[in-house]
Every structure is written in C-alpha cells, then in structure tokens.
Amino acid sequence: MNTRSTHEPIIRMQNIEKHFGSVIALAGVSIEVYPGECHCLLGDNGAGKSTFIKTMSGVHKPTNGEILFGGRPMNFESPRDAMDAGIATVHQHLAMIPLMSVSRNFFMGNEPVKKVLGFNLFDHDYANKITMEEMRKMGINLRGPDQAVGTLSGGERQTVAIARAVHFGAKVLILDEPTSALGVRQTANVLATIDKVRKQDIAVVFITHNVRHAMAVGDRFTVLNRGQTLGTAQRGQITPEELQDMMAGGQEMVALEGSLGGTV
Amino acid sequence: MVDTAQTDERIKEISPLRKALIRPELGGIVGTIAVFVLFLLFASDSGMFASQGVLNWSLVSAQFMIIAVGACLLMIAGEFDLSVGSMIGFAGMMVAVFGVVLGWPMWLTILTTFAICMAIGALNGWIVVKTGLPSFIVTLAFLFILRGFTIFIPQTIERKTIIGGIRDAAEGDWLAPIFGGKIGQPLFQWLGDIGVIDVFERGSRAGQPVVDGVPMLIVWAIALVIFGHILLTKTRFGNWIFASGGDAEAARNSGVPVNRVKILMFVFTAFCATVFATCQVMEFGSAGADRGLLKEFEAIIAVVIGGALLTGGYGSVLGAALGALIFGVVQQGLFFAGVESSLFRVFLGIILLAAVILNTYIRRIITGER
C-alpha cells in the first residue's frame, strides 16, 4: 500500500514557508502524501504542526513554496475550496456538535433534500439510513440515528467525523490529534478506523505527538521540529526511540541520518 | 478493536413508549397538563373555561407564542434578542405614524413597517456577527435605542405619547384584516344562537355572542408555530440553526453559513415582534410608547419553560409554544382563581424553576450531557 513507484502522490508540498510578521512558523517544509497510505506527522508542541495542516487544508496561504494536488499546482482560496477538492480535516474538538443527533451531525452542511408539496425538506429517512449504514461499517452500533452525539464516547465521535469525511468523498483526510484525549480502548477504535479508511485508497495524514499511536498504523513518518522537517522515514526503517529523539529536538540527528536512508 | 457491528450489552434497549416520551417538548407537555388540572380544580366555576374566558387566556397565550417562536429559533441559533419588547412598541408606533399622522394607505404602512423593523433586525444580527460581541449587549443597546425613538417620534410630531385612530385609518383596507380581523363569525353566531356561547345582554351588540370569532392574532400564532416547527425540524436550514447554536466553529468547519443563519434569525425575530405589534394596534386602535415593556423576557421565559437551552443549540418550537401556553394560562388563570395579583410572580417563579429543572434532566438523557 505504500509502493511509491506505482502511484503519483496526491499531495506534494515543496519548500513551504509560512511567516506571520517576523515569526517564521514554517521554514521550508516538504512532504508527499500518497493515496492509501497513512502518513504520520509527528512533532512536539509548537513544532508547526497546526500551521502546516492549516496550510494543507487551505486556511493559510503559504508565504513561499508550492502545493501540487493530483499533480497540478493548487491555490486554495478558502477551506471550502480545499474541501471541494477532497481535502477533509477532522479537528480534535471542533468536529461534532454534541447536542445534535448523529445523523444531523453526519449530514451537517450537506443535508439531503426531498421535495414535498413543492418544498425542499430535509430527507431524514435517507439521512438516517445512510448514517446507520456508515456507522455499522465503522463498527459503531448506534441505538438509533437520532441518538445525540453527546452520548457517544470521544473515540466514537472521531469515528463519526472520519466516516462523514469519507462518505462525502475525501481523498485526503487530515486528522488533527484524533487520539490525544482518548483512553486506550477508544484509541484502538480510532486507529482501527484509520486502517479501514486507508484500505479505501484514501490518503490519511495523521497528526500526533504520540509515537506509539503513530507506529501502530503509520506507513511513513515525518517529523516536524521548529518549523522544519527532519525527514521522512518508511515503516520498519526507524524505531520508536529514534522518532522520540527527533521530536525532542534532533540532537541525535547526525546519528539518525544513516538510518533514515537518505530521505532527508 | 471492534471490527464488526455487535450489540453492546451495556446499551439498554429503550421501549418505543419511552422513546416517544423523551422529547424536548416533554417538560412543556407535563407542565401544560399540570397547569390545566390545577386550574380545572381551583377555577372551574370562575368563567375561566367559559367561551369568553377561554378566548382571554388563548389571546394572551397567542401573544406570547408569536414572540416565543422567534425567540426560540434565535436562541437555538445561539443568540438572544432583548430588543423584542422595544421593537413591539416601535413597530406599533411606526404603523401609527405612517398610517395616521402621514395618512398613508394602511397596506403600504404595514409593509413599510415590516421592512423597517426587519432591517433593524438584520442590523442587530449584522453587528453581532461582525463584531463578535455578545448579542445580549448589542440587543440591549437596541432595547434603549428603539424605546427612545418610540417616545421621541410621537412627542416631536404630535406632542403626545399615544397616537390613536389606527382602526379608523385601517377601515376598508385589504391588508389590515390579516392582522386585526376575525375568522369564523358565522360559526360563533350560530353557537351563540343555540346557547353554547353567552350573548350580550344589552347595548348595540345585544344578541350577538360575546365571542364572535377567532382573532387573527391566534391564527398568526398557530401559523408561526407550524412554520417554525417545520423549518427547524424538517429542513436543511433547520439543521443549520441547530448547528450554528450548538457550535458555531464546528458548523463553519462543515460549511454551514453560520453568519447568514444568525442574521436571518434576528430578522425573523423582528418579523414576529412586528406581527405582534401590528395585531395589537389593529385590535386596540392606538400605539403607545409603553407597549411591549418587558415582553422580551416573557418570550425568553416561555422558550425556556418549553425546554430550550439558554446557551443555544437545543430546543423545540412546539415546546416554546407550550411554554407560551403555560405562561398565558397561569397569568390569566391566577386572576380567575382569585389569587392576589402580587403573588402571580411567586407562582410564575415556581413554575419556571420546576420547568427548568425538569427540562435539564430530560435534556441530559437525550444528549448525554454530563
């Protein structure tokens, strides 16, 4: 699933720089993401992870550098553009509305309509049916489609958000710290979901600072530190300890260079 | 890891009856039943449930309903409008100024008033959305601004604070009866003739029934409740209203036009206030600077009794309508039951508290809030 020779990358970001006034948040970051892979983006707090994913999802425009999407240069004017192109972001906290039902959340912003007496009404039957189906596919057994999201666990909420993005045609799925606030079992559920999504040939960008979570599902690993990439490693070419060290500051960088296989 | 969907033994199956019962409106339904039982026990022989008494509390409840529908949708969308009461006074005064002082035809007067008031509603919403200030503050400012104009304008041009003669000005107009008319007169005349309804004993209307039709105020209330309920539960836009109030940021992330939803809800609230005002001036024939005082709180109370969450994202138009009914029945019913009027607030406070406590439990079950 990570055979780069047979695939074109879906997103290629080259030498991305982002400056906020005098602050350089990203100082030349490059990354390639392939369909069907889970690309883990690791970094400590303040490493520039969120600036980077915001650039990828169209919230920020890069100061310098190029984004190629499906081989063509891409200039997103707004998150909506990125969403329409198939780049979906699942935020850690800002994904679901707890007071609303699962099916209302699932179709939020994309509500299906049917004509009744000339009026466009929300097609609840269709929405409920699809929601139940998609949730079952992801391994979540709902009491009913009208169950409120607030009654779901944190992991289940992440799963609903992921299923929603997949259902609406995401080609690239950016997951912003989906496991950071979860318990062991729920984390396992989310990681299982990521695995299912990857198998549907969707590119997953998994942002985390937890090396163990990354190692569990990641195909490739990119470490961000102080606005720069320290390199991308294939699965099996790097140990958790090495990743941990890189995140911590790259003191071992010289020593690691060899093991990274010249991909820096 | 859960790969296949399997039943989780820890999720209790819920019986259909239970499921049907646990709804946002449950608090309102329980309250309505309790209130009617109470007054049937204590005030059944006071005329409260005779035709005239029924009309009286129906009218008061309908008034609350009209502004509660607007307040309910706005509150679910996550905002407040404290300028509703002042808007009622202002809209009534606009009708009087255009229709009586300036002598415009009544249909043009009404349409212009609606346009002005809805524009003010839009301005309210635009300021809230653009500045990010709490709507509480912005609309509080408009509470004063509109009330000030409502006193200033008639005082400046007519040197008084009440302008009458609206009924005469509306005579023969095609649009005015939509607000000030009554429907079903033949039916009520017949009911009067066969003795179901009391008839006037003397005066120019001797022989006519004391209740001679359903005022348009009640028709408007029912129509607005139905419209609001369908809009909220059965349309895309309704989903956006819930989403905007539940979590504006999450809604934006999903592509919901949150700002547009909120501004439109402010406009709708202004529309409801203007309907209230227009019906009132058509019925009573005059506009006064004191009209609508504190009505914004009465609307909010009705909405909260009806189960809506003050912080937005949750609520029901049917619940708000029941809240308005409870409020109206209690307010008028206490008079019928002969309760000292100053104790009305005590009773109201108890009902409000009980309703909110009950609603909180119901909501926790539905939404899993902790």
Place this chain on the structure above:
Amino acid sequence: MPSLSMRVEDSWEERMKSTLKALLMAAVVVAAPMMATSSASAEGEKYILVSHAPDSDTWWNTIKNGIALAGEQVGAEVEYRNPPTGDIADMARIIEQAAASSPDGIITTLADYDVLKGPITNAVDQGIDVIIMNTGTPDQAREVGALMYVGQPEYDAGFAAGLRAKGEGVTKFLCVNHAIQQPTVGERCRGYADGLGIDLGDAMMDSGTDPSEIKNKVLAYLSANQDVDGILTLGPVSADPTIAALKENGMAGSIHFGTFDLGEEIVKGIKDGTINWGIDQQPFLQAYLPVVILANWDRYGVLPGNNINSGPGFVTKDGLTKVEKFAGEYR
C-alpha cells in the same frame, strides 16, 4: 459511556418522579392559602378594580386600602388588578379577563381611551356595571357606557394649579413627568402651563421612574436653566427625588414647588416649607366611593345623579395633622 447512559436513565426516572411530586406539592402549597382568602366574603357581590399603574407605583396603595375598607364595610368581595409593567394593552386583557369572570361590577381607570374603549364597552354590554375612576374624563366615561366618573379631571386640576402658581409669582417652570407614556398625566403639565399663561415648550421633563435619575435630571435642569422659578411634580414618584435635589442644591424653600398627590415625603416637605402646596385628588374617595355606590346600586337601585369630583384640593401647611397621620394609607 454506555454504562453512563444506563445510570442516568435509571436515576432519571426517580428524579423525574420526585420533581413532579415537588412541582405538585409546591403548586398546592402556594395555591391553597390563596384560594382560602378569596372565598371569605359575606354578601356575595364581587367588584374588581383595574388600574393602569405598574407595580412600582406606590401611590396606588391608598386605592387598595380604600377598596378593602369599603369592601369590608359593605360586605362585598373586592379585588385589585393592574398590569405589572404598566402596559395599557396588558390592562385591556385584564379588563377582558375581569369581564369573563362575571363580577357584579368593574371599577377601572381610562388611561387610554382608544385601547380600553372596546373591552369596557363589551363588559358593559355583557351586563356588568362599570365606574370609571381616577383617569379619564366624564365625557369618555359616558361614551363607554359607565355609570359615572369619580376622580379629578387632569387638565382642570393642572389649570387650577397654574392659576394659583401665577398668583404666587411663578414665571418659568419645570414639570417633572415620571409617567411620560400616560398622556393623561401629561395633561396636568399642559393645564399648568395654560393656567400660568405661558407656552409649555420644553418645560416638561421625561424623568423616568428611577429616584436617583430623577434627582440628577432635576439638578442638571435647574443649573442649566437659572431663570426657572417654579417646579411642578406629578406625584410622589417624581416629588420625593425632587425634594432631595432641592435640599442638595440649596433651593429648597426659595423656589416655588407645587406637586400633585400626597405621600409621606410630600407631607414632610409641605411642613418644612420645601413644598408650597400639594394637590390632593383624594384617591381614597376614588376607590371607596365606587365600591359603596356599586353596592347600593346593586342592592337598592340608588345612584348619585352626577359624576363625583374627588379633587382638586390644595393641601398647605395649615391643617396637615390628619393628612400627616394617614399619608400613604388613606390620604
């Protein structure tokens, strides 16, 4: 999480039961004593007095005492009703409601003729006797089909006050109006100006009802308009803070000060010379007489042949003892 939902549901059932129980208990506890008091009348006639005054207006306490005393003396059941915020449209609903409860008589003010005409006429046509008190005019009372009018015609009272003030040397005045939304109250200012023979102009101040606001507005107005030599207040709500304002800026006693209505502070003011006179419309009579008149009309069919003017009576320093004793209660 699922375990949580179960826990909540189980306890919810109990909680709801107990909440419902509490609700019913509260309702019964609150309702029971009130029901008892309302059914304790002797002769059976029921009269309802509907006023336009908001809860904050303490002047109406005299009215409540007046009907209570009359009710006690003639053995009739009396009730006092008012719109809590002073909204006249709400008052119209109260009159409709009063009519629906089929009392023997309704005593009401006519604060806004346009609004109240319909409900009052309907009550009259339904066979309920109506007496207009306090606010309104004898003409309007006749129009709506009321038996009579008991009160003090506002404009006439203001005019009489103006004539008297003119004789006492007032040339330019300030009228402190705490009830700008009630046009009839403003008539007092207009009458006063006409009695003085000068134009009202901007002499009528919309003071609001908050005491410290009124006080500060009066202070500001007097320092901005040095040539004002007379003040008229329209009731205790505006008079009490005005007294405080004059004491603060040292004009108490030197500026001419007339006021409508009486109250404890006003009586004190008359006594110490701050206030030249108070116009007593004798509210007690406005409440007491209609109840007695209605009772006698219902029982023996007798009715005075004319409207009754309960005022104006000028109350000065002389003969204050009775007024002082009963101020705020029956005076």
